[in-house]
Amino acid sequence: MPKLLNKNYYLILIISAVFGISFWIGFNVNLLPPEASINAPIYDELFKILFIIGLIIFIGMTIAVIYSLFKFRKRKDQFGDGIALEGNLSLEIVWTIIPSIIVLIIGLYSYNIYDRMGGMKELNHSHEMIDSSTEKIWAGISQASNNEVASNNLSVEVSAMQFAFLFNYPKGEFISGELHVPVDHKVSMKMESKDVIHAFWVPEFRIKQDIIPGQPTILNFTPTKVGKYPIICAELCGPYHGGMRASIIVEEESDYKDWFNKNTKTEVSL
Numbered sequence: 001m002p003k004l005l006n007k008n009y010y011l012i013l014i015i016s017a018v019f020g021i022s023f024w025i026g027f028n029v030n031l032l033p034p035e036a037s038i039n040a041p042i043y044d045e046l047f048k049i050l051f052i053i054g055l056i057i058f059i060g061m062t063i064a065v066i067y068s069l070f071k072f073r074k075r076k077d078q079f080g081d082g083i084a085l086e087g088n089l090s091l092e093i094v095w096t097i098i099p100s101i102i103v104l105i106i107g108l109y110s111y112n113i114y115d116r117m118g119g120m121k122e123l124n125h126s127h128e129m130i131d132s133s134t135e136k137i138w139a140g141i142s143q144a145s146n147n148e149v150a151s152n153n154l155s156v157e158v159s160a161m162q163f164a165f166l167f168n169y170p171k172g173e174f175i176s177g178e179l180h181v182p183v184d185h186k187v188s189m190k191m192e193s194k195d196v197i198h199a200f201w202v203p204e205f206r207i208k209q210d211i212i213p214g215q216p217t218i219l220n221f222t223p224t225k226v227g228k229y230p231i232i233c234a235e236l237c238g239p240y241h242g243g244m245r246a247s248i249i250v251e252e253e254s255d256y257k258d259w260f261n262k263n264t265k266t267e268v269s270l
């Protein structure tokens with residue numbers, strides 16, 4: 001077998017191994033917390049792709065660096081400078097085109113994911129269940145799927161302040177420091193800040209939305225797993241920002257109703 005062919009053979013073998021290992025790790029190693037909302041699996045699709053691309057680049061580069069360290073090291077009888085290399089047009093075209101294609105695909109795919117999560121919905125038409133006033137909603141993730149019945153929604157008003165979240169249940173006329181929601185029900189939140197910019201983040205739900213003073217934002221989600229999850233402020237908002245946390249408790253509908261009825265002054269459910 002000629003030498004050149006032999007070299008290419010090894011190169012193809014190594015590239016295949018890098019892709020194989022990257023895909024295997026990408027599909028078998030999970031770095032994210034449990035999926036607890038209908039948005040989570042959608043988001044994780046994108047994360048998996050980004051993770052695999054990152055792995056291919058990382059493993060490929062590491063192999064190339066280690067190989068070069070040995071292959072092109074200074075030999076005992078070498079004293080002069082290296083060869084003067086000036087540009088390589090085809091190489092530069094290749095390493096411009098490949099990343100451009102990757103970035104373009106990631107961009108289009110991210111748009112698709114954000115759309116499926118409800119990020120592209122017209123905000124000021126889809127929140128009639130939250131507020132009937134003509135107040136402008138500035139940003140947010142609207143409902144993630146169209147086939148849900150609006151009457152199923154649970155409306156919560158979130159107030160963020162240095163350094164706490166408060167949850168107002170308008171139908172029950174009470175305020176809670178913990179967010180309780182029934183599993184498999186869509187929750188529509190209108191969020192406002194009393195002071196500086198905060199952000200409402202639930203890693204298990206894969207959702208995050210800024211809460212801005214004077215500009216209400218909305219966030220809709222549907223929890224899918226019973227449990228207690230942290231709500232974390234994800235915007236540096238002052239000296240105790242790190243302590244600005246709350247909990248979201250996802251319960252079976254009957255447990256949620258018990259909790260709601262214990263707190264409410266009026267006799268309504270949901």
Ligand SMILES: [Cu+2]
Nearest residue numbers: 198233237244
């Ligand atoms: Cu904060």
